[in-house]
Amino acid sequence: MRATSKHLQIQGRSANLFSFCKCLETYYLYLNVSVDNGSKTAEVSRENVSGNFMKDYTTVYTYIPNSTFPFWAFGLIFIILSLVIARAYYKIRGTIFNIQTIGALIMFTFAMLWTIIVFISEDYSKSFVRDTIATKKLKNVEGIVTQFDPMPYGGHKVESFSVNNVHFEYSDFIVIQGFNNTKSHGGPINGDGDSVRISYYTKDNDNYIVKLEIKNYH
Numbered sequence: 033m034r035a036t037s038k039h040l041q042i043q044g045r046s047a048n049l050f051s052f053c054k055c056l057e058t059y060y061l062y063l064n065v066s067v068d069n070g071s072k073t074a075e076v077s078r079e080n081v082s083g084n085f086m087k088d089y090t091t092v093y094t095y096i097p098n099s100t101f102p103f104w105a106f107g108l109i110f111i112i113l114s115l116v117i118a119r120a121y122y123k124i125r126g127t128i129f130n131i132q133t134i135g136a137l138i139m140f141t142f143a144m145l146w147t148i149i150v151f152i153s154e155d156y157s158k159s160f161v162r163d164t165i166a167t168k169k170l171k172n173v174e175g176i177v178t179q180f181d182p183m184p185y186g187g188h189k190v191e192s193f194s195v196n197n198v199h200f201e202y203s204d205f206i207v208i209q210g211f212n213n214t215k216s217h218g219g220p221i222n223g224d225g226d227s228v229r230i231s232y233y234t235k236d237n238d239n240y241i242v243k244l245e246i247k248n249y250h
Contacts, residue, residue: 088247088248089229089245089246089247089249090245090246090247090249091243091244091245092220092244092245092246092249093211093213093220093241093243093244094242094243095161095165095209095210095211095241095242095243097158097161097162101207102151102154103150103154103207104147104150104151104154107143107144107146107147107150108147110139110140110143110146111140111143111144111147113139114136114137114139114140114143115136115140117132117133117135117136117139118133118136118137118140121133121136154207157208157209157235158209160209160233160235161209161210161233161240161242164233165242169233170231170232170233170242171198171231171232171233171234171239172229172230172231172232173195173196173198173229173230173232174195174196174228174229174230175195175196175227175228176195176224176225176226176227176228177193177194177195177221177223177224177225177226177227177228178193178194178195178224179192179193179194179199179224180192180193180221180223180224180226181193182214182215182216182223183203183204183214183215183216184216185216185217187203187204187205189203190202190203190206191203191214191215191216191219193221193224195228195230198230198232198239199239200230200232200239200240200241201238202214202240202241204217208240209240210232210233210240210241210242211240211241211242211244220244220246220249221244221246226246226247227246227247227248228244228245228246228247229244229245229247230243230244230245231243
């Protein structure tokens with residue numbers, strides 16, 4: 033009888049423990065099911081909340097080193113052209129001491145100097161951006177676009193806007209290490225009122241965009 037009594041007590045405790053676990057399971061499930069006749073959700077997972085929040089913003093531009101055409105390469109055209117002209121007139125005149133050949137050699141000299149200067153300048157700018165990103169010295173601003181001034185399709189001026197008193201300007205016709213796609217050329221910024229998040233760097237008192245995110249972008 034004592035063995036039977038102990039056995040019954042163990043069974044009773046096991047049943048109570050099982051009931052307690054079931055209660056916890058039911059309570060947990062209750063927190064995750066819909067309430068108010070299924071019209072509202074009692075709990076939304078943090079991942080979904082975070083995911084939906086991030087989806088509000090769309091990344092429309094991210095800086096990629098060496099993604100732009102090297103401006104210094106245009107100098108190569110004039111270097112080659114000047115050499116062709118100089119060689120042609122040298123063959124015709126039989127001497128380099130003629131105005132056409134001398135003129136071509138002068139053009140070659142200026143083209144060579146221009147190409148070297150622009151190459152060094154572009155390489156420095158790219159290195160500056162890479163170092164700024166690597167050392168995490170980028171600045172960030174988030175807010176509403178104000179003072180938007182679009183660029184005409186033919187150029188003649190830059191496009192510009194401000195976000196929380198941080199000013200940006202750019203043009204499709206100016207090669208820079210950063211965002212430069214204007215509205216008239218299919219750019220993503222429509223004008224005042226756009227909600228944006230921007231990562232940028234400052235160089236020579238000018239601000240350059242390396243990452244542009246727009247809220248509810250279509």
